[in-house]
Amino acid sequence: MTTATATATAVPVRGAGVDAAPARATAQTTAIAFEDVSKTFAVDGREFDALKRVNLSVERGEIFGIVGYSGAGKSTLLRTVNGLDRPTSGRVVVDGHDVGSLNPRDLSRLRQRIGMIFQQFNLLQSRTVYQNVAYPLKHAGVPKGELLDRVEELLDFVGLADKALQYPNRLSGGQKQRVGIARALANRPDILISDEATSALDPQTTGEVLDLLQRVNREYGVTILLVTHEMDVVRRIADRVAVMQRGEIVEHGTVYDVFADPVHPTTRRFVSSVISHEAAESTLERIRRVHDGRLVRIHVGDRGSNDPFLSRIARTHRVDFNVVYGGVSELQSRLFGTLTVELLGADADVDAAVRELAGIVEVTDVAIREGASIA
Numbered sequence: 318m319t320t321a322t323a324t325a326t327a328v329p330v331r332g333a334g335v336d337a338a339p340a341r342a343t344a345q346t347t348a349i350a351f352e353d354v355s356k357t358f359a360v361d362g363r364e365f366d367a368l369k370r371v372n373l374s375v376e377r378g379e380i381f382g383i384v385g386y387s388g389a390g391k392s393t394l395l396r397t398v399n400g401l402d403r404p405t406s407g408r409v410v411v412d413g414h415d416v417g418s419l420n421p422r423d424l425s426r427l428r429q430r431i432g433m434i435f436q437q438f439n440l441l442q443s444r445t446v447y448q449n450v451a452y453p454l455k456h457a458g459v460p461k462g463e464l465l466d467r468v469e470e471l472l473d474f475v476g477l478a479d480k481a482l483q484y485p486n487r488l489s490g491g492q493k494q495r496v497g498i499a500r501a502l503a504n505r506p507d508i509l510i511s512d513e514a515t516s517a518l519d520p521q522t523t524g525e526v527l528d529l530l531q532r533v534n535r536e537y538g539v540t541i542l543l544v545t546h547e548m549d550v551v552r553r554i555a556d557r558v559a560v561m562q563r564g565e566i567v568e569h570g571t572v573y574d575v576f577a578d579p580v581h582p583t584t585r586r587f588v589s590s591v592i593s594h595e596a597a598e599s600t601l602e603r604i605r606r607v608h609d610g611r612l613v614r615i616h617v618g619d620r621g622s623n624d625p626f627l628s629r630i631a632r633t634h635r636v637d638f639n640v641v642y643g644g645v646s647e648l649q650s651r652l653f654g655t656l657t658v659e660l661l662g663a664d665a666d667v668d669a670a671v672r673e674l675a676g677i678v679e680v681t682d683v684a685i686r687e688g689a690s691i692a
């Protein structure tokens with residue numbers, strides 16, 4: 318566990334080891350540390366801040382997702398990892414090396430330890446699948462026999478052994494990305510960075526590529542830093558996630574914590590794009606037309622007991638519970654969710670029931686928008 322340092326801005330932080338600590342203290346466990354990283358571009362004679370004091374650390378062996386809308390600065394941040402973009406201030410430390418202070422030879426060596434995959438695959442169209450995967454190995458001077466074995470192993474790993482002699486234009490999008498992954502793994506990198514690698518793929522193919530990335534992480538122990546605008550990608554494979562907006566990290570933490578209790582409005586929007594346990598205002602209005610009891614939201618987390626608290630409290634306080642909306646999901650092998658419940662009974666009994674409920678789970682009253690019709 319690393320020591321968290323204060324971030325430049327007030328960012329909701331959950332879990333340990335998220336913020337950047339000095340490289341020497343984290344070299345054992347930290348794969349990538351962004352330390353106060355800012356990047357300013359000059360656009361039409363004016364300065365534009367693409368990254369604003371980003372502090373973040375990616376631990377070895379994890380899958381870390383960076384999510385954000387277009388223009389948030391995700392790709393720029395990613396490109397600082399292998400020195401394609403240099404921070405205007407701050408530094409990026411990869412495996413203990415300050416990327417900005419490396420000489421060209423050491424930077425080139427570092428780049429060999431960082432694989433990269435892209436939305437548009439970036440394959441060499443005039444080369445076969447085999448040649449595409451062999452390309453970085455040739456570039457690194459790997460002897461022919463070893464190269465042959467390695468390409469064979471990689472094509473086997475990504476399930477394309479039978480496509481070795483095909484050209485990229487004969488492959489589906491998913492197959493192209495598999496070639497991209499095999500190529501990125503050729504030099505046995507410690508880190509794989511993925512820039513919207515599934516954004517051009519249909520949902521099923523996306524799932525297959527994500528499964529493959531998970532195998533890359535688990536079987537080869539590769540740390541993965543992935544950038545996406547799809548929260549579902551994060552939900553499916555990431556351990557931790559950071560949400561970016563206008564060059565800043567606005568929230569980060571474990572995927573479970575961020576999904577179970579998103580704090581920043583942008584995070585809430587991203588989470589609700591894939592999981593919606595809470596009724597929208599218009600739905601609430603419809604619910605209200607039918608249910609005129611007291612509406613509360615019960616926030617459900619992992620509970621260590623099987624106490625049937627709802628029915629027990631209902632009996633004790635002579636109230637009825639009516640579940641009118643909600644859902645419970647599983648993430649990282651833990652449950653979370655929200656149930657919107659109507660309580661029916663005498664006011665004093667309902668109040669007492671809510672009080673007892675609040676001692677067991679988080680409970681919030683469901684507010685109705687002012688002026689909403691309650692027929």
Ligand SMILES: Nc1ncnc2c1ncn2[C@@H]1O[C@H](COP(=O)(O)OP(=O)(O)OP(=O)(O)O)[C@@H](O)[C@H]1O
Nearest residue numbers: 358359360367385386387388389390391392393394
């Ligand atoms: N070389 C550059 N010169 C000028 N502005 C740039 C440059 N690269 C990026 N930007 C600007 O920086 C901002 C962040 O861009 P970036 O590509 O990092 O965002 P993003 O979150 O990856 O978005 P997208 O998903 O659309 O690629 C954008 O406003 C972009 O126009």
